[in-house]
Amino acid sequence: MTAHSNSQRLFEEAQNYIPGGVNSPVRAFKAVGGNPLFIKSAKGAYITDQDDNAYIELINSWGPMILGHGNTHIQAAVAKAIEDSLSFGAPTAIEVEMAKMICGMVPSIEKVRMVNSGTEATMSAIRLARGFTGRDKIIKFEGCYHGHGDSFLIAAGSGAITLGQPDSPGVTQGVARDTLTAPYNNLDSVHEIVKANDGQIAAIIVEPVAGNMGCVLPAEGFLEGLRSLCDEEGIVLIFDEVMTGFRLSKAGAQGVFNVQADITTLGKIIGGGMPVGAYGGKKEIMDYVSPQGPVYQAGTLSGNPVAMAAGLSMLTQINEDETLYADLSKATEALEEGFQANLDELGLGYTMNRIGSMISLFFTEEHVVDFDTAKTSNIELFGKYFREMLNNGVYLAPSQYESLFISKSITTDAVGKIVEANRIALKAIHYNTKS
Numbered sequence: 430m431t432a433h434s435n436s437q438r439l440f441e442e443a444q445n446y447i448p449g450g451v452n453s454p455v456r457a458f459k460a461v462g463g464n465p466l467f468i469k470s471a472k473g474a475y476i477t478d479q480d481d482n483a484y485i486e487l488i489n490s491w492g493p494m495i496l497g498h499g500n501t502h503i504q505a506a507v508a509k510a511i512e513d514s515l516s517f518g519a520p521t522a523i524e525v526e527m528a529k530m531i532c533g534m535v536p537s538i539e540k541v542r543m544v545n546s547g548t549e550a551t552m553s554a555i556r557l558a559r560g561f562t563g564r565d566k567i568i569k570f571e572g573c574y575h576g577h578g579d580s581f582l583i584a585a586g587s588g589a590i591t592l593g594q595p596d597s598p599g600v601t602q603g604v605a606r607d608t609l610t611a612p613y614n615n616l617d618s619v620h621e622i623v624k625a626n627d628g629q630i631a632a633i634i635v636e637p638v639a640g641n642m643g644c645v646l647p648a649e650g651f652l653e654g655l656r657s658l659c660d661e662e663g664i665v666l667i668f669d670e671v672m673t674g675f676r677l678s679k680a681g682a683q684g685v686f687n688v689q690a691d692i693t694t695l696g697k698i699i700g701g702g703m704p705v706g707a708y709g710g711k712k713e714i715m716d717y718v719s720p721q722g723p724v725y726q727a728g729t730l731s732g733n734p735v736a737m738a739a740g741l742s743m744l745t746q747i748n749e750d751e752t753l754y755a756d757l758s759k760a761t762e763a764l765e766e767g768f769q770a771n772l773d774e775l776g777l778g779y780t781m782n783r784i785g786s787m788i789s790l791f792f793t794e795e796h797v798v799d800f801d802t803a804k805t806s807n808i809e810l811f812g813k814y815f816r817e818m819l820n821n822g823v824y825l826a827p828s829q830y831e832s833l834f835i836s837k838s839i840t841t842d843a844v845g846k847i848v849e850a851n852r853i854a855l856k857a858i859h860y861n862t863k864s
């Protein structure tokens with residue numbers, strides 16, 4: 430066992446001043462048991478905690494650090510930007526460059542507005558869709574996460590056509606009523622909802638590859654079906670690519686599946702580790718945004734020059750790296766094959782979903798295609814697995830319902846170490862399960 434006394438002490442102190450001791454709930458390790466590690470630094474594939482334990486990490490700050498930690502180009506760009514002051518609240522040249530870069534990389538984005546987080550991007554995108562269509566209701570999918578905006582915190586399983594119920598206290602019934610939910614990958618259900626709410630649906634928002642119920646791929650024809658339904662009904666199709674944007678290809682999931690969104694929301698990788706989000710899409714829709722159009726959306730620190738410097742460096746490196754996505758895919762595939770060999774050797778039931786550098790190991794034998802099937806996973810077993818992996822030097826996302834992210838720093842050597850940790854961890858939980 431490794432020592433965690435500094436993290437322990439910090440967590441106890443943190444709980445006196447910060448709700449739950451953390452600034453974002455999933456960091457608290459509640460889903461896996463134990464206390465969170467307080468992180469001091471990171472470089473490449475490794476993260477170091479306050480007790481100087483080093484771990485290979487597969488979270489990448491929940492996605493952004495696709496090039497690995499401590500990228501020297503991004504760090505240099507930030508250091509240079511800081512010399513000119515940290516914020517102006519006035520237009521800057523780098524915002525133009527950043528917007529041009531995004532429009533160049535994601536074909537469906539003709540104009541883009543920068544914000545400060547993925548949550549802000551999705552909140553703004555649905556306001557825009559409502560303003561553009563003059564309709565109130567939106568459809569989201571069970572198990573898809575779109576940040577913590579009121580409209581998105583609606584319970585799964587409340588029945589596709591029945592009225593949504595608030596998933597969180599503080600979300601009003603009025604807001605909940607306007608959010609309708611359908612099971613992921615279920616086109617028929619979406620058609621039914623649209624029919625029952627004729628002419629009232631402003632937008633359908635979807636993670637084109639879901640990453641927030643674990644990694645769940647779109648079934649064949651699902652995204653295409655949403656696209657044609659939206660075309661027929663004048664509904665705005667929003668792809669929430671906060672996770673998949675610049676992760677699955679330069680053009681995100683859209684670039685992989687060749688289905689274009691009307692509005693795309695971005696976050697995570699786009700800021701290179703700084704708090705950045707963006708939403709963009711068709712000119713005719715984006716021109717509804719203030720001050721060009723009537724839909725109000727603003728931000729004191731939006732397009733912040735230091736954040737833009739980090740983001741632009743990140744996107745430039747991605748754009749110029751011709752083998753990045755093939756390399757990431759290859760490393761992740763090696764991981765998948767290693768895990769599979771370990772699992773099969775022990776005869777453990779599992780499902781593994783992967784696309785590119787997103788991968789989830791579910792402790793269930795069911796095909797995981799939506800939230801209901803994801804929930805068949807053995808959460809207790811995952812918690813044990815998480816703790817064993819940590820003991821063996823690998824830091825996973827502390828929840829079964831997360832995708833792992835592979836960064837460019839995960840080399841063949843790191844893959845070997847992760848697979849070996851996985852073998853030891855699986856053996857440990859296997860024996861525990863039997864005893």
Ligand SMILES: *Cc1c(COP(=O)(O)O)cnc(C)c1O
Pocket residue numbers: 546547548549551574575576577636640641669670671672696697706
């Ligand atoms: C992380 C995430 C968000 C929220 O982004 P924040 O920057 O955490 O507000 C929204 N949508 C998806 C798909 C995400 O993965």
